[in-house]
Amino acid sequence: MKVNWHLSYVKSLSLACACLVSGSVLGAEKFAVSEEQMRALGIKLIPVQDTAMGEVRSRYPGQVVVPPRSEQVISSPLEGLVTQLLVGEFQAVKRGEAMVRLSSPAMSQLQLQLLQASARATLARQAHAREQSLFEEGIIPQRRAQESQATLKEAEATLSQAKSELTLAGLTKEVMEQVIRTGVPSDSITLTAAQDGIVSAISVRPGQRVDAATAILNVTQVDTLWLDVQIPVNASLGVKVGARVDVADKQVSGRVLSLSPTITANNQFVVLRAEIDGAAGLLRPGELVTVEIPVESSGKAWSLPLAAVARNKDDSVVFVRTPDGFVAKPVKVQASAGQLVRVEGDIKAQDEVAVSGVIALKGAWLEEDGE
Missing domain, CATH: 2.40.30.170 (Efflux pump adaptor protein, beta barrel domain)
Structure with missing residues (x-):
């Protein structure tokens, strides 16, 4: 009994397809399909609804x-030896936090130049004050006061240059003042973070010798x-x-x-x-x-199930219900996501579009169109 019923169903389905294909031609894109044929082929319809922009992505x-502006490369200012790493890779750091210590003879040499420049500037300052006082009392000519002033400016310029070199080498103003006050130079360099971030890369290990401008680590915001x-x-x-x-x-x-x-x-x-x-x-x-x-639309956009769109060579169409059957309307697929697709085309709100049985409708349409 089940076999007879199955054969009967297949015969009725084949008859429905034959009737669909041989239906009267209503136009180049139109073809007739009855309600009975739609039920036999399992064709289901949904109404087209307007969609908000960006619903399908x-x-x-x-x-x-x-971004380049978010990454800071910490490099060695002078030739030296990496004595200690104070941070680890992927560790969060704050601005001004110490990260690595170096030992560099060049640093002690720069601090020695700072001490010499500071001493000369102090001596020039005292000499200028004495010469200016003697000039105001009329004891010495103005030329000697001017010469002492020029010597003072030269000494102060030399001191400023020494401080600038130490600043580029990573020494802070507080440490410079301490060196001048104590008169004891040091070969230690402590490099700090210039911004908050994470240590994204470390390129050296303790005990490694590095040249000037060698990249040591990266800090990334x-x-x-x-x-x-x-x-x-x-x-x-x-x-x-x-x-x-x-x-x-x-x-x-x-x-x-x-x-x-x-x-x-x-x-x-x-x-x-x-x-x-x-x-x-x-x-x-x-x-x-x-x-x-x-994807922005240049016209009216509609969201449809992916199954509603049929491909024909390089074109896409959807089948819109008419009083006598269906009409194949070309559409332009803008975007798809999952089981949804966004299309542009000559479709109006509340048009009924086929979402199942589309393959059968495509076959009938191509047969009617002579393909």
Whole structure:
């Protein structure tokens, strides 16, 4: 009995398809389908509803990168020996916190020059005060007072230069004053963080000798990060600077900063760059993520189930219900996400679109169209 019923169902379904294909032609894109044939083929309809912009978003892979302004490279100011690392990799540091100590004979030499310059400046200052007093009393000519003043300015310039060299070497003003006060130079250099952040890389080990300007470690701010996303050229035409982007599966969003104006012959992609604020603890530099990007529409956009769109060569169509059957209307797919797709086309609100049995409708449409 079940076999007979199955054969009967198959015969009725085949008859329905034959009747659908042989229906009267209503136009190049129209074909007739009755209610009975729709039930036999399992065709279901849904009404088209207007969608808010950005409801359907395209997804692309992206990478978290650090803006250049957020990364500080701590380098050795002088040739020396790394004696102690005070921080570890990926450790959070505060501005002014000590991170590494170096031992450098060049540092003690610079401090010796500071002591000599300071002593000359003190002597020149005293000599100028004495010569000025004698000049005011009329004991010495004005020329001697002017010569003492020139000597003082020269000594002060030399002292200022010595302090500037020590500042570039990482010595603070407080330590300089202590060296001048005690008269004892030191070969120790302590490098500190110039900003809050995390230690993203350490390039040396204790006991290692380094040259001047050798990179020792990197400090990175992670409050503001960038996303670099590669998207197809065609998709980039609908993306505007300032548009909101979201990181999938994370409570993180940002704004589009720029789109690369050029592409290469080997890589037909546009690099989209977005800025993410307040991502500390949620995103890490170098992390690979999925980015959702809205595509702006140039006309009326509609959200439909993915199953409602049929492909015909390089075109896409949807089947809209008419009083006598269906009409195939071409649409332009803007974006897709999951089981939803956003399209533009000659569709009106409350039009009924087929969302199942689309393959059968496509076959009937192509048969009617002579293909």
